[in-house]
Amino acid sequence: MTADRQDRPEGAPVGRRVVLGLLGLGALGIVGGSTLQKGLSAVLEPIETRDPTGLVSLLPAGGTFRFYSVTGAVAQPDAGDYRLTMSGLVQRSGTYTLADLQAMPQTDLVRDFQCVTGWRVPHVPWSGVRLGHLLDLAGPTRAADAVRLTSFDGTYTESLTLEQARRADVLVALRMSGGPVSHDHGGPVRLHVAPMYGYKSLKWLSGIELTQGVRPGYWEGSGYSVDGWVGSSNGRDDDPTG
Ligand SMILES: Nc1nc2c(c(=O)[nH]1)N[C@H]1C(S)=C(S)[C@@H](COP(=O)(O)O)O[C@H]1N2
Numbered sequence: 001m002t003a004d005r006q007d008r009p010e011g012a013p014v015g016r017r018v019v020l021g022l023l024g025l026g027a028l029g030i031v032g033g034s035t036l037q038k039g040l041s042a043v044l045e046p047i048e049t050r051d052p053t054g055l056v057s058l059l060p061a062g063g064t065f066r067f068y069s070v071t072g073a074v075a076q077p078d079a080g081d082y083r084l085t086m087s088g089l090v091q092r093s094g095t096y097t098l099a100d101l102q103a104m105p106q107t108d109l110v111r112d113f114q115c116v117t118g119w120r121v122p123h124v125p126w127s128g129v130r131l132g133h134l135l136d137l138a139g140p141t142r143a144a145d146a147v148r149l150t151s152f153d154g155t156y157t158e159s160l161t162l163e164q165a166r167r168a169d170v171l172v173a174l175r176m177s178g179g180p181v182s183h184d185h186g187g188p189v190r191l192h193v194a195p196m197y198g199y200k201s202l203k204w205l206s207g208i209e210l211t212q213g214v215r216p217g218y219w220e221g222s223g224y225s226v227d228g229w230v231g232s233s234n235g236r237d238d239d240p241t242g
């Protein structure tokens with residue numbers, strides 16, 4: 001089983017919506033024996049899944065990523081057009097290009113990636129700039145105690161406490177699985193919050209804003225835990241550090 005789909009063409013659009021009715025899939029999943037589920041996996045294989053509800057993830061698909069987006073087509077900026085903005089309660093707001101980020105110290109990590117809906121990809125290599133490094137450059141003011149992340153998909157948001165954001169295993173990721181972060185995976189720059197569930201790892205990162213007080217992110221408005229530590233929700237994670 002391959003760990004990823006980095007063999008897909010660079011910059012391929014995030015896939016079509018899953019064409020099978022979600023309700024139908026749910027019903028099949030419930031009645032399905034392993035043969036039926038295998039068949040369904042095969043049917044689903046060529047379809048890049050977008051699964052905002054997480055229902056499709058109930059199907060078995062061990063060890064592979066699913067591509068998630070809560071929006072329709074997401075812009076694909078040319079590498080030269082990418083910008084990351086630091087703003088809010090900081091002494092030095094600023095804007096970074098991809099080249100700026102690439103010129104900063106890079107941190108490598110290998111971690112399991114786990115979606116709260118149950119799928120998990122073991123031993124994924126990540127590389128990028130520690131979020132803490134960018135925070136040091138910006139200099140949070142005394143009032144700042146949280147970070148709000150925004151995406152250039154225009155919709156998804158996430159947040160971390162400043163303490164969480166400064167962890168050594170929280171990256172502004174530029175590389176993943178041995179190559180640049182692909183468009184589908186949130187490239188050219190995404191967040192990777194290694195110790196937390198996948199929903200904290202915001203894709204298509206465009207803004208880092210220092211705030212006073214954590215502002216719950218996109219899914220957290222629907223009940224996901226703001227502190228998305230792996231193992232805190234479903235109890236099946238025995239090896240969060242991979
Ligand atoms: N902008 C954005 N970031 C996002 C999401 C999303 O829908 N939009 N989904 C989150 C969820 S729930 C997971 S599990 C991971 C999935 O990452 P992947 O699409 O690279 O597999 O991205 C997270 N970051």
Ligand SMILES: [Mo]
Nearest residue numbers: 115116198199
């Ligand atoms: Mo997820």
